[in-house]
Amino acid sequence: MTAINRRAFLAAGAATTVVAGLHPYSARAQAQQAHLRIMETTDLHVNVFPYDYYADRETPTVGLARTASLIDAIRSEATNSLLFDNGDFLQGNPLGDYIAFERGMKEGNVHPIVAAMNTLRYDAGTLGNHEFNYGLDFLQKVIGPANFPIVSANLVKGERAADPTADERFVPPFVVLDRRISTGDGSSHPIRIGVIGFLPPQIVVWDAQNLNGRATTRGIVDAARAMVPRVRAEGADIVVALCHSGIAAGDPNDSNLENAALQLATVDGIDVVLSGHQHLRFPGDDFQEIDGVDIGKGTLHGKPAVMAGFWGSDMGLVDLLLERADDRWRIVSATSELRPIYERVDRQPRALVQSQLDVLEAARVEHEATLAYVRRPVGETTAPLYSYFALIADDPSVQIVNQAQLRYMRTILAETPYATLPLLSAAAPFKSGGRSGPDYYTDIPAGPIAIRNVADLYLYPNTVQAVKITGAQVKDWLEMSAGIFQRIEPGRTGQSLIEETFPSYNFDVIDGVSYQIDVTRPARFDRDGKLIDPDASRIVDLRFDGKPIDLTQDFVVVTNNYRAGGGGKFPGIASDKIVFVAPDANRDVLIRYIIEEKRIDPAADGNWRLAKTAGTEVTFRTGPGSAAHLGDLTSLELIEAGRSEDGYAIYRLQL
Structure with missing residues (x-):
């Protein structure tokens, strides 16, 4: 110029x-x-x-x-x-x-x-x-x-x-x-x-x-x-x-x-x-x-x-x-x-x-034609499915995806050498506000559930894949997911909990194990999966079958092709770990599960939670529709704190 x-x-x-x-x-x-x-x-x-x-x-x-x-x-x-x-x-x-x-x-x-x-x-x-x-x-x-x-x-x-x-x-x-x-x-x-x-x-x-x-x-x-x-x-x-x-x-x-x-x-x-x-x-x-x-x-x-x-x-x-x-x-x-x-x-x-x-x-x-397609009923749900609190507590919208993936993969692996290995499932909340705005949440009422609702639960046409990894790699998988949280200083109030630029589709919840996330500790990995603090451990009390996880034990984890192939740069998760590539889409597996069950119970099993830290309060933003579901969260101390300028509901959360 x-x-x-x-x-x-x-x-x-x-x-x-x-x-x-x-x-x-x-x-x-x-x-x-x-x-x-x-x-x-x-x-x-x-x-x-x-x-x-x-x-x-x-x-x-x-x-x-x-x-x-x-x-x-x-x-x-x-x-x-x-x-x-x-x-x-x-x-x-x-x-x-x-x-x-x-x-x-x-x-x-x-x-x-x-x-x-x-x-x-x-x-x-x-x-x-x-x-x-x-x-x-x-x-x-x-x-x-x-x-x-x-x-x-x-x-x-x-x-x-x-x-x-x-x-x-x-x-x-x-x-x-x-x-x-x-x-x-x-x-x-x-x-x-x-x-x-x-x-x-x-x-x-x-x-x-x-x-x-x-x-x-x-x-x-x-x-x-x-x-x-x-x-x-x-x-x-x-x-x-x-x-x-x-x-x-x-x-x-x-x-x-x-x-x-x-x-x-x-x-x-x-x-x-x-x-x-x-x-x-x-x-x-x-x-x-x-x-x-x-x-x-x-x-x-x-x-x-x-x-x-x-x-x-x-x-x-x-x-x-x-x-x-x-x-x-x-x-x-x-x-x-x-x-x-x-x-x-x-x-x-x-x-x-x-x-x-x-x-x-x-x-x-x-x-x-798409309207007729998405309105087609496939079953019903006994409880509402929503993602307003999916980043701070075990969540029904993620739980139902993991339930469907586990059932599907158990059948698939039954006649394979991997049938005797413990099976876990990983899924993430896709709609959780962020850059897409305060209306970008799943909110499906109890009652009939249609294809549009299933598509709302699982946005992408991913296909099902499974990886074989160790207990140590399961922990690192969760440590990478825990990067969505800011590091919180104990004893303080008014700290923002979520790192807003971290995509929620990389916040995997793994079902089949139980664990807590201590957000007062530093992150172990950066957003590219690079180890930045070898001594850091946000994932605490990680258990399988009620006992501390054996870090050397092999597990099969059912997930999607994006994650199994290295998407999100999760440490230790890449194509060389894949043991099964399914012909079916994750969304189709979810639809099939609902059709077969006819009536689903999506209640979260509480297999993960944020670790408690005395005297510490954080702020959390979510969709304004969350107010209708506050009574479901008996395990969390949430206090409404108004609205943000861009329309989000703000809550104070006692850790």
């Missing part, structure tokens, strides 16, 4: 009246200058309608149909614009599951998310990690009808080649878009825009059952260093990286970085970074105090970047002032911002836009 030209531009603009509604770059661009607006959606997760299928009601906080209604106005503010999607569009709610498991993708079918996106004139897109949850064959049928190119530079078909530029791929690594761009004097000129895509290399672990022998990955920065020069060699004036990866500190030479958008910005030849995957917002306060990140300007190592939330919550914008010289374009100045689809008023979400009808119509038939 050229500061002299930027100052000259601003000085020229100072004497110019900005045309109402136009971005200053469009209003003040001179001859040989042009404004290019780049729009991003990311992590849509099949949210076309503004509808919560789990709660079976409309919601103002999600939906491409709402995001779409921003597009025309946003385009009208700029003389030139492009629209990109940054991945994770295919899986994430019951609409996606209905298409994958019920309707299928037959000849002539267009997936509803692709049909919706086709109405909006996307210029290009990339793949995220969740695109592979239903298998490669399904994915290829889905993206075939897309009327925009889909690119991914670090997804490799088969085995990696010695030279990254020679890798065989499922989709092109990049595309160079030939467009014409209007300048400040109204003339039109050609411009070539390179678009290159990246996804987390961990997909080969997370979806090993779908990718083994068929696909592998390269590191994001490794692939960029190899491929971006090729994009430039094809004449790209500007290169936009569609990076389905988050923003975090890390070594750019680490080929296994999951969140590598910041490191990608250091690669020569990349001009703009569109990020995602973390379900956060940039620019903004989600990424404070990270070297190289400017949360005010919206830059990563000085390059404009954006992360547009999730589920259609925001439209991400990067505005570029371009200048033309010698028939080539360069960036003079840039800004980044987000446009949300809702706001919170008195802690309640309120829509800022209405849905765009043609987007709704593109998916309406499948939406209606």
